[in-house]
Amino acid sequence: MISSSTVVTSVVEKLRQALATGRWRSGDMLPGQRELAEQLGISRPSLREAIIVLETLGLVRSMPGKGVVVLDEPLADGVASASAVAQATLGDYLQLRYTLEPFIVGLLAQSISQKETGELRLSLMDLREALEEADGEAGNHAYIAFHEQLFALTANPIFHSMVQQTRSALQQSAQALKVSAEHQAARLGEAEALVRAIRNKDSAGASDLMRQHILQEGRRLNVPLQIPDNA
Template sequence: MFSSSRLINSVVQRLLDTIEQGRWTTGQMLPGQRELAEQLAISRPSLREAITVLETLGVLRSLPGKGVMVLEHNTPALRDLRSPTVATASLENVLQLRYALEPFIAGLIAQNITSDEIGQLRLLLLDLREAVEDGHADGLVEAYNAFHRKLVALTSNPIFLSVSQQISGALEQSKHLVQRNAAHAEDILHEHETIVRTIRQHNSEAASQAMRQHILNEGLRLNIVLRIPENDPATTQPNQ
């Protein structure tokens, strides 16, 4: 469930525009996230997600303990991050793509993730937990989106980011995305805790399986029984 790509792309575009206008130059640090979120009148999870997009595209770099630095970049090539060709995709189409891609990503980053990167995931997991505890549906969507985008960013593969943007656009235009209730929110939190734990343990197989199971469960929460190959490694039954 990726949240509003229009909002994130809007924030990405505003940051790019500000950089192009010379307000922040190569090597300069952005304002702190609290200050910057207030300037842009957006939530901090949405800002973090936009920063993650620009990190993956080589525009920004997060420096632990210091902040976010502007890198040398070629912004014209970054203008259109979303493809309109997925606008008619069904939720099952999107889930099948996620099922093919995200378990690979989780397993890949589990191999070489650093302690700083694990800290970033745990911070995003904290945002997710707070949204669940507060019963804040919009916050849950934002935190969920930021978490999955960060996983993509940790691969340093801009093609993965492009695909995730397309997933985001398809889900945004779907009229069948249901509201999460409290029980589902708790399940979602637990599944993400499992994903982070297996990644932290550098267990690629378990991380891939945890993500695979999560996406199968997402399908069931949307009343979709996902069609997958008979020889697929998902041997456990999705949570009911």
């Protein structure tokens, strides 16, 4: 479970108030994690978890290698939403992924163009390069980017908006796992099989491969995933 949900929720509200009062505006970058954690008097892990919640609420977005950028505030959010997300478990995040991603890739397999298939294969190169260089952090970034790209390639604009929620789920999964070379290789193999199914227009196969991947992620995280018997 995400640690110290009370602290995280409190930090989320402080940051939401700061955004609402214009301390940081849309397009601004938040201070670095060390500086911001010191300003708020909290630990950096608590700050990271609060940032994940803000991403889920669509208020900010983490930009790998750059920092955290402020987004336009969505029309309808509430304190209850922040609290609920702050108390989410890794199992909850995996359930979200299991619900969305197999359907997404199934649709994508039906409509993907040759150019878009090429873009996915380029993402695989980033995963492969991270594995070859034994760079776990780069592997996590590449893993998140690959799955976000699957959402971005769909024609449904609502799915595009769901990237924020899925990004949080992916980040939680990626950060909780100390990525070994074995795990990176497994992720790469699963992603390669998925792209082959999508390229071959195998909608059912792509969906099944994604389900199996998320179940494997749960096993790698030692998090049992509760799903309906007929799922």
